Amino acid sequence: MTTTASLTDQPNPHPLEYIFHPRTIAVVGISADVPKMWIRRLYVETPLETGFAGRIALVNPGGGEMMGLPIHRSLKDVPGPIDHVVVSVPARYTPQVLEECREKGVRVVHVFSSGYAETGEPERVELQDRLVQIARAGNMRIIGPNCLGIYYPRGGMGLCPDFPMEAGPIGYLCQSGGNVSFMVRHAVARGLRFSKVVSYGNACDIDECDLLDYMAEDPETKVIAAYIEGAKDGHRLVRAINKAASAKPLVVFKGGYTEGGLRAAASHTGSLAGADAIWDSLLRQAGAIRVYSVEEMVDMLVALLRVDPPRGLNACAVGHGGGASVMATDELERAGLRLIPVPPELRERLKEFVDLANSMLRNPIDVSPVATVDGLEIWKELGSRPLRGVLSERAAGELGGLWGKVNAVLEQWHDLHLVVYHHGFDVSPMPVGEMIVAGLVGPMLLAAMSCQRPKAVVLHSMGNDESWRASADVRALCAEFGLPLFLSMRGAAQAIRKLYDYSQAYPDRLAALRR
């Protein structure tokens, strides 16, 4: 233990800390075959490209060379000690590989291979049990089998080649490999970053309880996200969930919450999923935040990390379009927020500079005329300059313009708790091009940035290739500026409502997150 403990800065590292600090990683089962290209890409090329400071060793009985590295015929041929082994050989050969790991003094084995307990076939359940026995005997830990393993950007352990190597506050434990790339990609597109991600598959050794316990103590992790399909030990689970949820905001997506879903979870990761009602009461009692999809999870993380918790449920929707404003109102109120009417004296102030035609000034506020005026300003300034540059420059200064006046009115609205700025791209009858984006969305983002109240930005209705492409710059800007970006009003409303409830029930947990 001395060797790896020295790799962390912590005086009393968590017993699992060392799994994130290998000095040498060996990839067993590396091959130039096309079906194996994943292994090469994820576990060799990516760490080499992304600055993994340790050594990477390749192993295949066939020998040879790959990417300038020798391919050793067996683990014992690799010179020096090995901390971490990625195993990608057919399941039936894995006990032998684990025996070799034990002989070599390996400490963590990540079994990428699948075809174990999740198949439900008795001999394959037994095969998985043998792995555990070998690991126990050799004082090794297993991640998996049937999983993607570790993504730890701060430690140079990249995974998918497009994952950023910039670190962030989210610790994510995920029983599925696919839900790692799904979640990370969607969260990154919204400007979020991760401390540590572990895909742990069948959980034959390291399981959700170990990882929850670790994430609860990990100083690099400020909020915990978990995709869990099942657990083997109810009592341990209760303890782990309670410990994690009281330490930090904990967002849980329980996969397999329907009857068929339970069977599916068993078939995916061999999980004993347990009745949903039990999970629900367990999560509720611990004060964990429950979500029902990856999209909801990402929305919840955006809310936790980017939205200041509103002190009440009074919201104002400000955006473009009449139908869009009606729909925004329905979605917000459906989630329990209240769109209280603009007070008469503030409405009079809005009427001083917003044309009543083509606007709505009662809350929702449809500021289309304002947008047209401020938008033309930006449009003139653009010339051949990129929108991102112009908006970044302007963001540094005073807001000004008509949007400045709108924000000033919102500031004076004393019983308002939340402002939701929204724009639907396909809602504009004009082709969704640069003019719409620069003219309508640009000034709105500047207004959102300068708004001092709890706020959210919803950019939605990008249903075809043109609107998706046209909105790319402003979506990226939201991420860059740290704005709380949502891609649907329903998602924003539900997540912010949960944030409000959470902040009322557990104000201390949020305070810790936000400092």
Next chain:
Amino acid sequence: MTTTASLTDQPNPHPLEYIFHPRTIAVVGISADVPKMWIRRLYVETPLETGFAGRIALVNPGGGEMMGLPIHRSLKDVPGPIDHVVVSVPARYTPQVLEECREKGVRVVHVFSSGYAETGEPERVELQDRLVQIARAGNMRIIGPNCLGIYYPRGGMGLCPDFPMEAGPIGYLCQSGGNVSFMVRHAVARGLRFSKVVSYGNACDIDECDLLDYMAEDPETKVIAAYIEGAKDGHRLVRAINKAASAKPLVVFKGGYTEGGLRAAASHTGSLAGADAIWDSLLRQAGAIRVYSVEEMVDMLVALLRVDPPRGLNACAVGHGGGASVMATDELERAGLRLIPVPPELRERLKEFVDLANSMLRNPIDVSPVATVDGLEIWKELGSRPLRGVLSERAAGELGGLWGKVNAVLEQWHDLHLVVYHHGFDVSPMPVGEMIVAGLVGPMLLAAMSCQRPKAVVLHSMGNDESWRASADVRALCAEFGLPLFLSMRGAAQAIRKLYDYSQAYPDRLAALRR
């Protein structure tokens, strides 16, 4: 009435038929000013580009010329009769324009301008009433005010420049202008087309009842979609909804279904929205299908027009990825579908050619190993050829390959009613590029095409620019091939469940739609 009746092929045209067959359209308030570019683009350039067979006349007191057309100083200066006038001048001048329309013998006035009853200001409510009085006296009909007007591709009446001029079966009446472009763009991206679309705004004359009545009788319309914020006459509404719903599938999105939403609807289109419970029971009794967002509306239309109604609720999810399969199951079962286990003898047949490692063979079926094998085939065939070409060619032949064997097993599963093929782009740990698309999604689409059962295709998890771009070709192919494409499992599940319920309650209505 004789003049326009001759423009339709129907012996007894509906009293509103003529509004879709103008011979001359005059645009009053045309201008080169930037804020007015919408008017030029939507009502002059688009019809000129998209083959409107009649004349287009421009009117502005300033005179001049635009796009090679003279700008007349007033309506009476336009030579010959005018059937249809688009009015885009400030609200206070519109009564005068309507007087001129009356003198000129105009038959339909589409008032684009806003700033009437929707503002809630008494003098503006009165202004709207004056328009109605003038129209009544002159035997004219008004569309609007505060709306986009008509999109009628078969008649060469384009609207937004990116709307297709190919016609289809959907008649859409929409109280919001923005929800026209929102809905049409999203539906078109899924391969759907429209017979007639009318955005009717404040409904001061032609209202939801007139349009429902028209769509019910319109032989070009096979299914009716409606976005309605409110109605003035409850008794007429009940009759119109009942008539439309018994004639054809009727999908209604009632905007303003929350308390704040009711206020918002009043502020948007001056609608008296009415308690939601009343709407709900009215729609339920008429057998209309109620939805709660534009996205749900598009999903429902895809289900109605592209999915054969399943004869029961037993579904099988076939796709890629373990977590994705678990989530698919939960979403389908949550909507009331049942993922029954694969019968043992069929599971044995699957095991003959699907490797148990990295697959799930109990329903959900995770066919990742199958995909790899069939995908490599296509990948080899690609070379420098475009994926769309290769898939189109292959679609014409026998399915074959391992996917062919999967489909054969599904065919023999007698109590199965629905197959849902699914792929989540960001679910793949590999970068979402051409290889994933060609290798995993291409063969799956071919399988879906050759499947003889009720089926759906769900392509989801496109959360960033790479996956959206990479999926563009296969999404377009689904539209081209007429496959029922959904962009979320939740959306697919809910729409198909509603389709099932509808087909059980009203089999005759669906039979009429599908012949």
